Amino acid sequence: MRYITLLTFLFLSTFCIAQNKIKGQIIDIDSRVPLSFCKIEYLDKTFTTNWEGKFNLDISAYDKPLIITYKGYHRKSVYISKNEQFVVVKMTIDLDTYKKVEIYTDNTVNKIVRNVIKNKKNNQPENILGSFQYKNYENILITANPDSISSKIDTIRKKRLFRKTKIKLDSSNYKFKKIVEKYHLYQTEKVNQIQYNKNGQKETILASRMAGFKEPLYEYLGLNLVSYSVYENPFEILETPLQNPISNYGRRLYNFYLVDSLTIQDRKTYKIFFQPKKLQSSRLRGLLYVDAETFAIAKAYYRIYGVVNINADYTFDYYKKEKLWFPKKRKFTVLKGNNVDDIKILGRTIEFSSALEPDQNSNTTDQIYLTIESTPFDIELNKNVTFKNKGIKIEISKDGIDKPEKYWAEFVKDSIDIRRIGTYNAIDSLSKSRKIEKKVYVGKKVLNGYYPISYFDLDLRSIVKYNNFEGFRLGFGGVTNEKLSERYRIGGYGAYGLKDKEFKYNFTPSYLLHRSSETWINASYTDDLDETSKTTFATDSRRFKIYDPRPINISTFYAHKTASIFIESNYLRNSNTYLSIFRSEIIPQFDYTFINKENAYTQYNITAVQLAIQWNPFSNYMLTPKTRIEYEKRHPKFSFQVTQTLPDVIGNDFNFTKIDFKTFYEIPFISGQKSALLFQTGIAFGDVPLTHLYSLQPNNLNRDALLQRITFAGKDSFETMYFNEFFSDKYVSLQLKHTFNKIRLGYRINPEFSIATRMAWGEINKSNSHIGLNFKSLEEGFFESGIECNKIYRGLGATVFYRYGPNQLPVFEDNLSLKISYFLDLGI
Incomplete structure (x- = not known):
């Protein structure tokens, strides 16, 4: 009996002192960014969280709180309840001390970081090795963890006006869970060869397959969501440049902390944590493992918390002979962060979930994430490597598009992921039944303004247009x-104006001279109208617009009959080139006379040669079996064009030269916002008629009342400048614009706000030679600023601009511009 009593006592004692093991994470209450190495006090014991703000703890006394402190934040006491297994502690900034916080400035760690920066050139394979090459297997998955999805069937109550509430069963969670238990949501793989020598680097895609497509989408084979090298500056995440912590300027943005020292592959390394000096910033946070002898990066983990949560992990192998840490594996994961915006991958809109709270979520798409794994093999260092590289960073082998299943099995033979097996068959069947591949083919054509019909691509821009001169x-x-x-x-077109009752047409036959450089020779004849003083660059890409807003308001056109021969080519590195010779018979369709050398011209002939080049020095290009693709569109981009008339050639009446230049620079931010700059200038000297001068894209109607001037806004036009108000033979213009994230107001009302400022200066030397139109000079400059509220509902929006400065008008209302904006999102 006494033994039973003793056992019972021991059992009850054990029960009474039983501990509850909990997991937790400490985050900023506003930004939801984890707070690294927070101090936690519990039962006279003190410990710290890890670099992701996470901790594990055995709770034995529920009446005793966790005391959490962190520099720059209010002290917080947290009590744990018996049923809790995971706790998220949200810390609040102490405004009195936050700005004064100075942490992680220890001299030892700063000395290590300085040595890392100093020795970068000695640790990068591209600098140490004369050449190298390796093959690489890369797998991209869009998937979800089935265990994180609830299989419960929910009840939805939908309120209806003046009617009884409708009760409906929602089984989307249950169905989604069943799908992801069998298959991944999307999968694509590739095997590529990376080659490097002193002339540069080249990637050759040896094999690729993409679920749902017989022929892969080549643009996505060049998808590089994260930098290959940890030494790159800027360091790129989601194609957004960020300042690398191990750069000279990076040390001004980040604080560093020496966590520990440990051994990796028999070499001593320092474990260093870094985070932004502004704790709420969305910049990188992470861990760097630094070789104690060479100060090379032996391992690295990066995190970004914000619009999306991003994890990027790098591991390396040490090569004793070369004294080099060479990439071993790279893994990249994207999850939904602290935002409500969607992320578009592979043409499908998906949402990525945050990993902060592991509770099952009723919204199935909150559990979706994207992961990329990249594993090098067949590594050869200091081997003689030769390749042709005329600006082509990626070349796709034609033989690699249709590899058998046996080929791919070699790369996944060690994988225990049984869901991979059925993913391709399931998505291929879905793609075939829904004709997804055909829709993508059509969509890519539509983006360039065409719709394919058998052997012919219909020009969508030619069907219906409107302007004040032709009407419809x-x-x-x-x-x-x-x-x-x-x-x-x-190619060609035919058109008829219902107002001017005239027929217009164009005919353009073309022949491909050189396939790899895409060199075409073209002949063309056009009988049509064109806008007076319009500035266009022959190398500008053609993108589809459901409407072209500015011509709707224009009334001053000139008719021309133009015959031309021109060559288009991509032969020069990172550039598009256009060369033409043309002759135009021009008749202004408004009251105009050009006085030149005591002669009066109401119509005239121009014979000229034109050379245009668009140079994209920072973009990367891919050569596919069909064409060249600019797969990484980087800025700035430069366009240059020169037009020279040919005296006494085929009845040419004037001798003049035009030189035009523009550059466009767009800066994307990881938050989703972006800034843009457009600089444009031109000069025309010689005998230049008004039709070939510059008018700077005005877009304001010549009407008295503000409401009568409401029309559609242009993309880069001056909204408060009236048509035919200014003409110049030399000018310079600058446009600055910043676009913020969408604001969700509900019921599909999600406006996107932008602020813009535009300015221009110009001169005209022979204003007395142009008779018929009254206009002014831009010598004192033109300035306007405004706010754009775009995409309010189904692409519709509104803009308001105000004109100020030396050319401001006396009446306040005349300086205002109210316009309607429209953006067509094709979702491709």
Whole structure:
């Protein structure tokens, strides 16, 4: 009996002192960014969280709080309840001390970081090795963890006006869980070869397959969501440049903390934590493992918390002979962060969930995440490597598009992920039934302004147009496509203006001279109208717009009959080139006379040669079996164009030269915001008629009342400048714009706000030579600023701009511009 009593006592004692093991994470209450190495006091014991703000703790006394302190934040006491297994502690900033916080400035760690920066050139493979090459297997998955999804069928109560509340069963969670238990949501793989020598680097894609597509989407084979090298500056995440912590300027932005020292591959390394000096910043946070002898990076973990939560992990192998840490594996994961915006991957809109709280979420898409794993193999260092590289960073092997399953099995033979097996068959079947591949093919054509119909691509821009001179302009046009011939093509259009009752047309046959450089020779004849003083660059890309807003308001056109021969080519590195010779018979469609050398011209002939080059020095290009693709569009971009008339050639009437230049620079931010700059200038000297001068894209109607001037806003036009108000033979303009994130107001009302400032200066030397239009000079400058509220509902928005400065008008209302904006999102 006494033994039973003793056992019972021991059992009860054990029960009474039983401990509850909990997990937790400490975050900033506003930004939800984890707070690294927080101090926690519990039962006279003190410990710290890890670099992700996480901790594990055995709770034995529920009446005793966890005391949490962190520099710059209010002290917080947290009591744990018996049923809690995971706790998120949200800390509040102490405004009195936050700005004064100075942490992680220890001299020892700063000395280590300085040595890392100093020895970067000695630790980068591109600098140490004369050449190297390796193959690489990369797998991209969009998936979800089935265990994180509730299988419960929910009840939805939908209130209806003047009617009984409708009760509906929602089984989306249950169905979604069943799907992700069998398959991944999306999968694509590739095997590539990376080669490097002193002339540069090249990637050759040896094999690729993409679920749902017989032929892969080549643009996504160049997808580089994170930098290959940890030494790159800027360091890129989601194609957004960030200042690398191990750069000279990076030390001004980040604080460093020496956590520990440990051994990796028999080499001593320092474990260093870094985070932004501004704790609420969305910049990088992470851990660097630094070789104590060479100060090279032996391992690295990066995190970003914000619009999306991003994890990037790098591991390396040490090569004793070369005294080099060479990449071993790279893993990249994207989850939904502290935002409500969607992320578009591979043409499908998905949401990535935050990993802060592991509770099952009723919204199934909150559990989706994207992961990329990249593993090098067949590594060869200091081997003689040769390759052709004329600005082509990626080349896709034609033989690698249709590899058998046996080939791919070699790369996943060690994988225990059984869901991979059925993913391709499931998505291929879905793609075939829904004709997804055909829709993507059509969508890519539409983005360039065409709709494919058998052997012919219909020109969507030619169908219906409107302007003040022609009224409604009805037409039909297009160009033959690759199904008819890859070597020849014939393009053209015909159009009729209902107001001017005139027929216009164009005919352009073309021949492919050189396939790899995409060099085409073209002949063209056009009988049409064009805008007076319009500035266009022949190398500008053609993107589809559901409407072109400015011509709607224009009334001053000139008719021209133009015959030309021109060559288009991508032969020069990172550039598009256009060279033409043309002759135009020009008749202004407004009251205009040009006085030149005591002669009066109301119509005239121009014969000229034109050379245009667009140079994108920072963009990267891919060569596919079909064409060259600019897969990484980086800024700035530069466009240059020169036009020279040919005296006494085929009845040319004037001798003049025009030189035009523009550059565009867009800066994306990891938060989703972006800033843009457009600089443009031009000069025309010689005998230049008004039709070929500069008018700087005005877009304001010449009407008295503000409401009468409401029309559609242009993309880069001056909204408060009236048509035909200014003309110049030399000018310079600058446009600055910043776009903020969307604001969700509910019921599909999600406006996107931008602020913009535009300015221009110009001169005209022979203003007395142009008779018929009254206009002014821009010598004192033109200035306008405004706010754009775009995409309020179904692409519609509104803009308001105000004109100020030397050319401000006396009446306040005349300086205002109210416009309607429209953005068409094709979702491709």
